[in-house]
Every structure is written in structure tokens, then in C-alpha cells.
Amino acid sequence: xxxxxxxxxxxxxxxxxxxxxxxxxxxxxxxxxxxxxxxxxxxxxxxxxxxxxxxxxxxxxxxxxxxxxxxxxxxxxxxxxxxxxxxxxxxxxxxxxxxxxxxxxxxxxxxxxxxxxxxxxxxxxxxxxxxxxxxxxxxxxxxxxxxxxxxxxxxxxxxxxxxxxxxxxxxxxxxxxxxxxxxxxxxxxxxxxxxxxxxxxxxxxxxxxxxxxxxxxxxxxxxxxxxxxxxxxxxxxxxxxxxxxxxxxxxxxxxxxxxxxxxxxxxxxxxxxxxxxxxxxxxxxxxxxxxxxxxxxxxxxxxxxxxxxxxxxxxxxxxxxxxxxxxxxxxxxxxxxxxxxxxxxxxxxxxxxxxxxxxxxxxxxxxxxxxxxxxxxxxxxxxxxxxxxxxxxxxxxxxxxxxxxxxxxxxxxxxxxxxxxxxxxxxxxxxxxxxxxxxxxxxxxxxxxxxxxxxxxxxxxxxxxxxxxxxxxxxxxxxxxx
Numbered sequence: 001x002x003x004x005x006x007x008x009x010x011x012x013x014x015x016x017x018x019x020x021x022x023x024x025x026x027x028x029x030x031x032x033x034x035x036x037x038x039x040x041x042x043x044x045x046x047x048x049x050x051x052x053x054x055x056x057x058x059x060x061x062x063x064x065x066x067x068x069x070x071x072x073x074x075x076x077x078x079x080x081x082x083x084x085x086x087x088x089x090x091x092x093x094x095x096x097x098x099x100x101x102x103x104x105x106x107x108x109x110x111x112x113x114x115x116x117x118x119x120x121x122x123x124x125x126x127x128x129x130x131x132x133x134x135x136x137x138x139x140x141x142x143x144x145x146x147x148x149x150x151x152x153x154x155x156x157x158x159x160x161x162x163x164x165x166x167x168x169x170x171x172x173x174x175x176x177x178x179x180x181x182x183x184x185x186x187x188x189x190x191x192x193x194x195x196x197x198x199x200x201x202x203x204x205x206x207x208x209x210x211x212x213x214x215x216x217x218x219x220x221x222x223x224x225x226x227x228x229x230x231x232x233x234x235x236x237x238x239x240x241x242x243x244x245x246x247x248x249x250x251x252x253x254x255x256x257x258x259x260x261x262x263x264x265x266x267x268x269x270x271x272x273x274x275x276x277x278x279x280x281x282x283x284x285x286x287x288x289x290x291x292x293x294x295x296x297x298x299x300x301x302x303x304x305x306x307x308x309x310x311x312x313x314x315x316x317x318x319x320x321x322x323x324x325x326x327x328x329x330x331x332x333x334x335x336x337x338x339x340x341x342x343x344x345x346x347x348x349x350x351x352x353x354x355x356x357x358x359x360x361x362x363x364x365x366x367x368x369x370x371x372x373x374x375x376x377x378x379x380x381x382x383x384x385x386x387x388x389x390x391x392x393x394x395x396x397x398x399x400x401x402x403x404x405x406x407x408x409x410x411x412x413x414x415x416x417x418x419x420x421x422x423x424x425x426x427x428x429x430x431x432x433x434x435x436x437x438x439x440x441x442x443x444x445x446x447x448x449x450x451x452x453x454x455x456x457x458x459x460x461x462x463x464x465x466x467x468x469x470x471x472x473x474x475x476x477x478x479x480x481x482x
Contacts, residue, residue, distance in 0.1 A: 003252050004042070005063045007127040011038050011120045018113045019098065022105055032069055037098050039064045041121060041146075043088040045128040048142035052080050056131045060085075092146040095153040103157045115162045118150050119217070126241065130248040134257045140238045140245075147237070151224070163221025213293065216240070216286045223279050227407070228400040229272055235391045236280060239263075244287045261289055261363035262355065262386050264377065266370040267393030270439030273367045274328065276393075281326035284363055291361055292324030300334040303347045311343040315350040319362070326363040333372035336379045345379075352382030369435070401428045401443050408447045409472070414454075416472050423477035442480070450476045 016027035016034040023029065042064060046056045057076035065072035079085065095103070099121075102113040125143045129135040151161050220240070223233050246256045261284060265273040278295050285293025298318050305311045319327065329335075335344040355364060366373065366387060373390070377383050396404070405424050409415055416424065424446070431442060438445070454476040458464050 002059065002063060003248070004059050004127055004131065007124045008035075008038050008042070008063055011041075011124050014120045015098070015117055018102060018116060022101070022113075033098070035064070035067055037096060038124060039068065040088065040091045040096070041124055042128050043085045044091040044146075045125055045139060045142060046131075047085045047088040048092070049136040049138035051136065052085060053132060056128075057085075059131050089142060092142055093149060095149060099150065099153065103153055103159065106159050107157045112159075114150075114154060114157075114159060118147075118154075118162055121150070122147060126244050127248060129241070130245045130252075130254070133249075133255055135242065135245050137238075140241045143241050144234060144237050161221050161224070162217035163215065163219070210292055210294065213285050214282055216244075216283065219279055219283050219286060223276070223283075226272060226275065227403050228396050229276070229393065232272070232276060232391055232393055236276065236283070239389070240283050240287060243284070243289050247288050258359075260386055260388050262389075263363075263365045264373050264387050264390040265365055265367040265393060266373045266390055268369070268395055268435070268437050268439055270437075270441035270443075271393035271395065272440065273365075273393050274330075276391075277326060277328045277365050277367070280365070281363070284326065290324055290326070290363060294322075294325035295328060296322040296325065297328045297330065299330045299332075300344060300347075303329075303335070304343045306343070311346040312350045315347045316354070319351065319354045319358075322362060322364075323358060324361050326365060328365045328367060331368045332366035333368045333376040336376045348380050348383065352380060352386070355386055356382070395433055395437060396439050398425065398428050401439070404440050404443045405447055408444065412451070414451065414470055414472055416477075417474070419474040420450075420472045420477050423474045427477065427479060445480045446477075449478060449480050453478055 012031060012034045013027065015037065016030050019030040019034065020027040039060075042060055046052055046060060054076045057079050061072065061074060061076065061079065065074070074082070099114065099117055102117055106112060106114050122143070125146060129139045129143060132139075154161055220237065223236060226233065242259055243261070246259050249256045263280075265277065267273060274297065281290070281295040282293045284290045296318065303311065303315045303318060305314050335347050337344060351364070355362065364387075366376065366383075368376070370392065377387050402421075402425055405428075406416070406421075427446065428443070431437070450472050454472055457473075457476065458468055461468065
């Protein structure tokens with residue numbers, strides 16, 4: 001049985017069973033209509049980039065054609081010339097009637113049938129994209145668009161998304177207050193471990209047992225909940241789909257094109273680069289491109305030594321600690337400073353060699369200011385050939401920074417009076433957006449300053465109420481350096 005046939009049959013059996021339970025007629029009574037649903041999804045993915053290759057059309061005809069009523073018997077050329085799949089891509093843009101049926105049933109009784117549709121439909125979409133040696137950018141974007149279509153429909157029906165707890169906040173709201181890993185939160189995303197470099201006084205001397213791998217749905221839900229970063233999140237989702245598709249081909253013994261796992265994260269401080277790296281390290285583990293999914297954070301000071309021969313040793317130790325996971329090099333451009341005789345060049349050479357020797361189980365993210373990161377990548381041909389994808393993290397908009405402030409308050413059980421919120425908005429808007437603007441770090445400092453002033457104001461009270469202890473007023477919201 002072909003890989004696509006197995007995925008189509010699984011979709012028909014699973015979704016048909018859901019519909020059969022609702023109708024009381026059983027899965028067989030709805031097999032044909034669910035098969036048409038699978039046909040629409042596969043056809044839409046094939047049509048999404050306008051190529052409709054012979055491999056795609058042959059798989060469609062071999063897998064779905066004979067099962068339709070009446071059967072579809074044709075050649076790939078005839079199917080293409082007849083334009084039968086032309087325009088199918090628009091099917092991905094709106095929820096289908098069948099998915100809407102499951103949504104409305106879930107809204108009535110609190111079940112999660114729509115989640116099962118979501119999981120099996122995305123599995124079928126990825127399997128369809130895996131028909132080609134290299135899925136096109138349009139196919140990957142179409143999968144992401146389809147996923148967004150389903151999730152937005154869940155939001156509209158007030159059904160928590162896959163990966164969200166059933167008792168969590170209503171879908172469609174911004175990130176959970178104090179959500180782990182949200183910018184402005186001191187908590188990293190989920191239970192994934194992070195590690196320091198080997199020469200750190202806090203570095204573990206024995207390997208820490210890794211927690212169970214988190215589901216991809218859970219990780220993507222947490223990614224979606226981060227404040228702002230819409231383009232960043234879309235890039236991460238598309239990279240995830242691309243890696244997932246290549247993994248599917250590898251598992252089936254099909255030829256694959258190596259997709260670099262190494263990334264450049266560019267942007268100002270406090271824009272969520274470390275938060276996204278922590279999530280991405282776990283996503284890589286979930287899709288099977290690294291074995292452990294831990295994150296090691298480092299910078300020049302922990303890689304470069306002051307004596308000949310020592311830099312390679314320090315860098316090698318850090319890289320070895322990262323095997324099976326991800327190494328995040330903060331302010332990575334600093335490695336290229338100091339001229340030809342600087343030991344930073346030795347660190348770069350060591351990194352490039354290690355990346356080549358361990359390409360199958362290591363991901364590296366080089367992070368820093370946009371212009372400087374471009375200079376770094378140009379300093380070494382090995383870096384340029386391996387860091388082929390850059391994700392830019394823009395500064396947060398005013399409303400996003402205010403949301404981060406409020407989320408910090410929710411996490412620590414503080415809330416703003418109306419005049420305090422207005423003052424937060426004023427100070428956020430007044431902060432210059434110059435190079436090095438701290439973004440979420442600036443907001444965190446603003447919040448901590450407000451809490452300190454509130455404490456000074458409340459401390460003299462003999463018996464403050466809970467309201468007084470948890471409310472920030474305008475007088476508490478002052479510039480960070482005041």
C-alpha cells in the first residue's frame with residue numbers, strides 16, 4: 001500500500017467514524033462523502049503551486065481515482081489537460097461543510113472531534129506535499145494557510161485549539177497571561193531543558209534526563225500564543241512543515257534534499273529570539289531532526305579564550321554539549337570582530353567543522369543585530385553555505401508592548417487601574433526606537449520599576465486590602481531611570 005493510500009484510508013476511516021457517530025448510521029454510510037473531502041484536500045495541495053507534476057497526479061489517480069463513484073480513470077496528462085484539479089487550491093481557504101459540522105457538534109457537547117479532523121487532515125496534507133522530492137514554497141505556504149483556516153474556525157466556535165488545555169482561556173484571545181515563554185515572562189516555554197556552556201560554574205556535570213517529547217500540536221499552539229511576531233511564527237511553521245515532509249520521505253526510503261536546520265535570527269534585543277529558539281529546539285525534536293531537543297545558550301565570552309589553542313577547546317566543549325539539540329549563539333557577530341589574528345576566527349572555524357561532522361543531529365542559531373549578522377555570515381564561506389535562512393524579529397508595536405506589560409501583571413497578580421494603563425501606553429509610545437531598543441526587556445524593566453514604586457506606596461499602610469496590594473496606579477508607572 002502506498003504512503004498516500006495509507007494516509008487517505010486513515011483519514012476516511014477516522015473522519016468517517018466521527019460523522020457516523022453523529023448521524024447514528026456508522027462510518028460506512030458516509031465513506032463516499034469523506035472520500036470526496038480527502039480528494040478535495042489532496043487536489044488542493046497538488047494545485048497549490050500550479051505545477052501538478054506527473055508524480056502527484058499519478059498518486060492521486062492511483063489512490064483516490066478508483067474509489068470515487070463513478071471511478072476516475074485517466075492518465076496524468078489527460079487529468080492535467082482537462083483542468084479537473086485547476087482552482088482546487090481555494091478549497092483550503094475556508095472551512096469545509098464537513099469540518100463545520102464537527103465544529104458545531106463540539107460546541108454543543110464539549111467533545112474534540114474537530115481536533116481529530118485537524119490532526120488527520122494535516123497529516124494527509126503533509127503526506128501529499130511529500131510526493132515531490134522538494135515541496136515548493138507555495139505548497140508549504142498552503143499547508144500553513146489550511147492550518148490557520150482550521151484554527152480560526154475553532155476560535156470562532158470558541159473551541160480550544162489543539163495543544164491548549166480544555167480548561168484554558170477562550171480561544172481567539174491573546175497569549176495566556178504569563179504563558180510560559182511569552183515575551184516578558186521569565187519562564188521558558190514548556191519543560192524543555194536548557195544548558196549552560198561547559199565552563200560556566202552552573203554547568204551540569206552529568207547529563208540531565210530529558211522530559212518526554214512534547215507533541216507538535218502543543219508546541220505550535222504555544223508558538224501561536226506568543227505576542228506579535230506574526231511573520232516569525234509563519235516562518236517557523238513553514239520550516240517545520242518542510243522538515244516534516246522531508247522526514248516523511250526519508251521514512252519511506254524516498255530520495256530527500258537536505259534542508260539546513262541552521263538559522264540566523266536577526267533583530268534588536270528583547271524581540272523574542274531566545275524564546276522562539278527554545279520552542280524551535282523542541283519542535284526539531286518533535287519532527288525527528290534532532291534526538292534530544294535541548295537548548296544550549298552561549299556567546300563570545302564563553303567560546304573565545306585569551307590564549308593560543310584554548311578557543312578551539314572551549315568551543316568544542318560547547319558544541320559537544322549541544323549535540324542532539326540546538327546551540328544559540330547570542331551576539332554571534334562578535335566572533336568576527338578583532339581582525340585576522342583574533343581568536344574569534346578560531347571559534348568560527350571550529351564551529352564550521354563541527355557542523356559538517358555532525359550535520360545529522362545538531363542545529364545552530366546565530367542571533368544578533370541585523371547588519372552585523374550579515375557581516376558575520378560573509379566572513380566565512382562555510383557559514384554562508386550553512387546559514388541559508390534568516391528570520392528577522394521586528395521591534396514590537398506599542399500595543400504589543402502594552403500587552404506584554406499586562407501579561408506580566410497577570411502572571412504576578414497585579415493589575416492596572418485605568419489611569420495606570422494610560423500612563424503605560426504613554427511611556428511606551430515615548431520610548432525612542434533607536435538601535436538597541438530593549439523591546440520586551442524595556443517593558444520588563446518598566447513593570448519591575450512600577451512594582452517597586454507600588455511597594456513603597458503601600459508599605460506604610462497598616463492593613464492594606466488585597467485590592468491595594470495588587471493594583472498599580474498612575475503614580476507607580478514611572479520611567480525606568482526615575
